[in-house]
Amino acid sequence: MNEVIARIQNVAKRVKRNVTFMEVCGTHTMAVSRSGLRDLFPANVRLISGPGCPVCVTDTNYIDAAIELARRPGVIVATFGDLVRVPGSDSSLERERAAGAQVRVVYSPADALALARENPDKQVVFLGVGFETTVPTVAWTIKKAAQDGVMNFSVLCAHKTMPFAMDALLKDQEVKIDGFICPGHVSVITGAQIYRFVPERYGIPCVVCGFEAWDVMKCVEMLLTQIAENRATVEIQYSRSVDERGNLTAQQLIAEVFEESDAGWRGIGVIPRSGLSIRSEFARWDATKSLGVKFGNAKPHSGCHCGDVLRGVMTPSECGLFGKVCTPTNPIGPCMVSSEGACAAFYKYERKAAA
Amino acid sequence: MKQDRILLAHGGGGSLTHELIERLFAPAFGMKELEDSAVVEFAGQRLAFTTDSYVVKPYFFPGGDIGKLAVCGTVNDLAMQGAQPLWLSLGMILEEGLPIADLERIVASIKAAAADVGVKIVTGDTKVVERGKCEGLYINTAGIGRVIADVSSTRVRPGDAVIVNGNLGEHGVAVLSRREGIAFQTSVISDCAPLWSLVQSALISGAEIHAMRDPTRGGLAVTVCDIAAASGVGIRLQESALPIGAEVRGACDLLGLDPLTIANEGKVVMVCRGADAGRVLDAMRGHPLGRDARVIGEVTEKPKGMAMLRTAIGGERIIDVPTGEDLPRIC
Amino acid sequence: MCLAVPAKIVELNGTTATISVEGALREVDVSLIEEPRLGDYVLVHAGFAITKWEESEYQEWKEIHEAVTQ
Numbered sequence: 001m002n003e004v005i006a007r008i009q010n011v012a013k014r015v016k017r018n019v020t021f022m023e024v025c026g027t028h029t030m031a032v033s034r035s036g037l038r039d040l041f042p043a044n045v046r047l048i049s050g051p052g053c054p055v056c057v058t059d060t061n062y063i064d065a066a067i068e069l070a071r072r073p074g075v076i077v078a079t080f081g082d083l084v085r086v087p088g089s090d091s092s093l094e095r096e097r098a099a100g101a102q103v104r105v106v107y108s109p110a111d112a113l114a115l116a117r118e119n120p121d122k123q124v125v126f127l128g129v130g131f132e133t134t135v136p137t138v139a140w141t142i143k144k145a146a147q148d149g150v151m152n153f154s155v156l157c158a159h160k161t162m163p164f165a166m167d168a169l170l171k172d173q174e175v176k177i178d179g180f181i182c183p184g185h186v187s188v189i190t191g192a193q194i195y196r197f198v199p200e201r202y203g204i205p206c207v208v209c210g211f212e213a214w215d216v217m218k219c220v221e222m223l224l225t226q227i228a229e230n231r232a233t234v235e236i237q238y239s240r241s242v243d244e245r246g247n248l249t250a251q252q253l254i255a256e257v258f259e260e261s262d263a264g265w266r267g268i269g270v271i272p273r274s275g276l277s278i279r280s281e282f283a284r285w286d287a288t289k290s291l292g293v294k295f296g297n298a299k300p301h302s303g304c305h306c307g308d309v310l311r312g313v314m315t316p317s318e319c320g321l322f323g324k325v326c327t328p329t330n331p332i333g334p335c336m337v338s339s340e341g342a343c344a345a346f347y348k349y350e351r352k353a354a355a
Numbered sequence: 356m357k358q359d360r361i362l363l364a365h366g367g368g369g370s371l372t373h374e375l376i377e378r379l380f381a382p383a384f385g386m387k388e389l390e391d392s393a394v395v396e397f398a399g400q401r402l403a404f405t406t407d408s409y410v411v412k413p414y415f416f417p418g419g420d421i422g423k424l425a426v427c428g429t430v431n432d433l434a435m436q437g438a439q440p441l442w443l444s445l446g447m448i449l450e451e452g453l454p455i456a457d458l459e460r461i462v463a464s465i466k467a468a469a470a471d472v473g474v475k476i477v478t479g480d481t482k483v484v485e486r487g488k489c490e491g492l493y494i495n496t497a498g499i500g501r502v503i504a505d506v507s508s509t510r511v512r513p514g515d516a517v518i519v520n521g522n523l524g525e526h527g528v529a530v531l532s533r534r535e536g537i538a539f540q541t542s543v544i545s546d547c548a549p550l551w552s553l554v555q556s557a558l559i560s561g562a563e564i565h566a567m568r569d570p571t572r573g574g575l576a577v578t579v580c581d582i583a584a585a586s587g588v589g590i591r592l593q594e595s596a597l598p599i600g601a602e603v604r605g606a607c608d609l610l611g612l613d614p615l616t617i618a619n620e621g622k623v624v625m626v627c628r629g630a631d632a633g634r635v636l637d638a639m640r641g642h643p644l645g646r647d648a649r650v651i652g653e654v655t656e657k658p659k660g661m662a663m664l665r666t667a668i669g670g671e672r673i674i675d676v677p678t679g680e681d682l683p684r685i686c
Numbered sequence: 687m688c689l690a691v692p693a694k695i696v697e698l699n700g701t702t703a704t705i706s707v708e709g710a711l712r713e714v715d716v717s718l719i720e721e722p723r724l725g726d727y728v729l730v731h732a733g734f735a736i737t738k739w740e741e742s743e744y745q746e747w748k749e750i751h752e753a754v755t756q
Contacts, residue, residue: 001668026686027688036670055686080732082686085678098360107537107610108733110715130686130732133688136718137734185688188729188737213668214750240743241690241729247737250718328678329370340686349672532710540711605708608691609730686689 004217005040011224012042020046020176021223022312024166025183026053026340027211033349035213045220048312049342051165052183054129054158055082056310056334056341057265059298062129062158063088069125069156069293070101076119078112079127081105085337089299109141109155116145116153125287128155133185135159135276136250139257142278142285156287157278160263162186163194164274170202174313179223181216182208184238189254191246192236199232210238257282264298266334267307306333309342316346323351368572368618369677388585390508391568392436392500401502403438405429409494414461417529418545419620421494422464427549427620428571429498430472434551435567435623437558438500440472445479446495451486458492472549474498504558508585510565515654516632517590518625520553520639521647522546523575524603527617532606539609543602548621553644560638562631568624573677574616578624579652579662580676590662592652592674616677626654690731692744698724705730 023029029049032038038047051057063086070077070093077093084094084105097103102122106112109126116124128138138155145153162183169175182195187208195206205226209219219237226232236242254276263275278286287293303321308314316322321332328344331337336344364371376389392405407428414421430440445465449458469476525546532541550569558564566586570578575597583590599614607614621644627635632650639645662674696711697704703716705728716722716735727744728735739747 005669025688030686034666034672035668036664036666036672037668039670040668053686080686094362094364095358095360098362108714110733111538131688133690133731133736136736137715137732140715140717140734183688185690185729185731185736188690212747212750213666213670217668240739240747241737247718249720250736253718328675329374338686348675351673528710538712542709602709605706606710609693609707609710609712611689 001214001217004214004221008217008221008224009042011221011228012044014228015044015224018044018046019178019224019227020048021179021181021220022048022050022169022177023181024050024052024162025186026056026338027185028181028183028209028216029053029342029345030340031211031213032216033345036349037213037216038350041220045224047181048315049309050169050312051265051268051310052131052162053335053338053340053342054131054134054160055086055338056306057160057268058083058086058129058158058334059264059266060088061295061298062156063092065293065295066093066127066156067091067096069287069291070096070103074121075123075125076102076104076115077125077127078104078106078115080129082338083127083129085331086334087331087337109138113141113145113150113153116150120152122152123291124153125291126153126155128157128159130159131183131186132161132189132254135258136189136247136253139253142257142282143253145285146282151284154285154287154290155278156293157276159258159276160265160274161276163197165265165271166195166198168268168271168274169311170198170204172311175311177204177312178227179204180206181219181223182206184208184210184241187238187242187246189247189250191244192234192242193244193246195234199234203232205232206234208234208236208238208242210240265310266298267310301332304333306335309335316343317351319343323347364678367677368577371678372573373676388507388509390436391432392438394436394502403433403436403500403502404497405432405436406495406497407432409496410490411530412490413533414457414491416533416545417543418526419547420461420464421492422461423468424547424620425494425496426465426468426472426474427547429496430474431550431569431623433498433500434554435569436500436502437504437506437554437567438502439555440474440498440500440551442499443469443474443476444497445476447479447481448489448493449481449483450489450491451483453491461492468549472551504564506564506567508566508568508582511582511586511588511626511654512565513588513654513656514629515565515626516629516650517579517592517652517654518627518632518635518639518648519575519598519651520623520645522598522600522603523570523619523622524599524607524614524617526620527574528603528606531610537610539606541602541606543600543606546619546621548644550621550623550644553639553642554623556638556642557625557635560634562634562638563628564625564635565628566626570619570622570624572618574614574618575624576613576615576662576674577676579674582624582626583662584660587659589655589658589660590652591655592662592664594664594667596649596651598647598649613677615674629653688731690729690736692739692747693728693730695722695724695726695728698722703735705735
């Protein structure tokens with residue numbers, strides 16, 4: 001480990017100027033904070049968090065819709081644990097559960113389907129959030145429900161994809177990125193090929209990174225080396241799991257069940273083609289069609305700067321609400337409530353108390 | 356968002372539990388220093404007095420049951436206050452339909468655990484509620500002990516050593532594996548055990564012991580945060596020194612949980628004068644429940660009131676108090 | 687955004703398998719990977735195996751991951 005740190009110091013000296021790398025993926029943000037890596041980077045290297053936290057970028061109106069469903073008698077809302085504490089306009093699934101709503105935490109969308117089979121008199125709605133890593137698991141589950149004729153199961157889809165969001169960030173004048181630490185597990189599914197447009201169109205290096213502290217260090221070294229050598233290309237640090245083409249079975253499954261759509265990213269706005277919606281062949285398992293779910297207007301809380309944090313133009317401590325009004329026990333925006341939101345990670349692992 | 360109802364997280368031992376106690380209970384009853392037991396003076400004697408309720412689900416789990424837990428948990432709270440456990444009360448709330456065979460097994464368990472410690476169950480109560488109003492049974496025990504040492508979370512000083520007697524996270528993982536809806540299997544068994552004789556051996560070793568806490572709900576994380584806050588000191592733990600078994604780590608990796616926040620029921624975190632660490636370790640390692648005792652960190656002056664972790668790669672991060680609910684996550 | 691854990695296939699039942707993460711066992715779906723075999727190492731996310739690892743890759747990961755334990 002010390003050798004990697006030493007090598008990074010050397011390469012950083014060759015680069016000389018200040019560089020900013022964006023960890024797109026929330027799990028990387030968590031890994032960096034949890035291992036105290038920030039202290040070990042050279043002074044001219046700065047890491048910022050990006051919007052790769054599916055919970056953080058889920059709009060309030062999605063949570064509101066989920067809450068409306070949970071309040072309906074005869075409906076069970078099944079969700080990953082990550083969403084339970086996210087605040088909607090004026091409540092959360094956790095609070096609704098305390099008030100008597102049927103909200104069940106599941107580990108896998110397959111568990112939600114099993115729940116539907118076990119409760120034939122109830123409607124089970126699975127909250128479909130997550131990026132390309134999670135999407136094939138939900139696609140498989142929808143297809144299985146269709147194959148087996150399980151009619152009391154549906155998905156409320158808020159799935160999003162990475163490439164168009166990264167492109168939107170790069171077009172944003174306020175955001176300054178010198179290199180991308182690319183998501184590791186999204187890339188298992190999509191292959192590293194999806195990032196080629198970044199060096200090709202913008203001349204910015206990309207390295208697909210694993211999730212151990214050691215992986216992140218190696219990745220930073222590889223990015224700095226590209227910059228020092230005036231190269232911009234897509235490299236794979238996380239070769240244990242990632243190759244150029246990805247998981248074709250998973251990709252085919254996604255294409256079979258989902259199609260591209262525009263998507264609203266909390267704090268950023270609508271990014272065209274960055275979302276997924278369920279194809280009409282599977283409309284019976286699409287909660288917006290089968291259960292008549294309506295999305296209201298997304299209502300951001302005043303003073304909440306999650307959008308700026310997600311775009312990397314503001315650090316958590318620069319937000320006026322951070323640590324004062326907005327804390328993990330009383331989160332205002334999803335960056336604080338999500339277990340891997342930039343603000344939650346910063347608060348949990350890095351805030352320095354008045355010591 | 357202001358809380359207007361009790362949430363599951365309020366019972367998790369983390370920040371929401373703290374909030375509930377600090378904002379509602381403590382001010383109502385004028386309670387100040389909230390340690391594992393209260394120390395009261397009566398007729399020239401210092402007594403420790405504590406109570407705990409047990410709602411563990413399922414009530415039979417690998418390594419123990421709710422009965423054993425009800426004895427050990429309360430006995431350990433007395434032990435953490437440097438008190439020899441003497442008497443317990445036993446209150447039972449039974450669900451209509453509970454098999455009497457299960458109740459008999461649990462009572463036998465309570466009897467065995469009490470005999471093991473040498474504590475007497477002197478009084479009790481039984482209530483029955485309708486089917487569906489509790490899960491099998493709930494137990495409350497209150498305990499009284501005789502204080503033989505002056506320990507308190509407020510007495511910790513910079514330079515002190517932080518010691519734990521063995522592997523972390525076993526009870527929580529064992530119970531979680533039997534919880535419906537989580538669906539994973541493990542051979543980890545609960546570490547549920549009475550700690551008085553282990554604690555006693557350390558207390559009579561001549562070492563200067565400042566504080567003792569058992570890392571139950573909320574795990575080691577809550578314990579070190581509480582001690583740091585109570586004494587206004589910093590605590591720095593070494594990640595590479597934390598004793599966590601491969602199986603517990605595997606279960607935590609699988610579910611996305613942090614081993615530092617998982618409950619233990621047979622562990623003590625002991626904070627002693629730095630120079631006495633060797634003496635404490637010798638005393639503990641001579642006891643069956645302390646064979647793997649080790650120093651896991653030290654007390655520092657700063658950052659005041661916070662606990663930090665020196666990570667394996669040499670970085671540093673805050674050990675935070677969890678909010679209270681362990682949930683399987685995808686992120 | 688993606689917690690995924692490396693695990694070993696210890697039982698195989700058509701499209702599902704029992705995987706072991708250092709002894710912690712769970713049933714997962716293996717439909718997304720090609721020709722799963724007993725003893726294979728896989729990466730598991732949300733109850734599904736999403737890719738295979740060589741044993742050497744697992745050992746390499748284990749070393750980095752366990753740098754935290756003595």
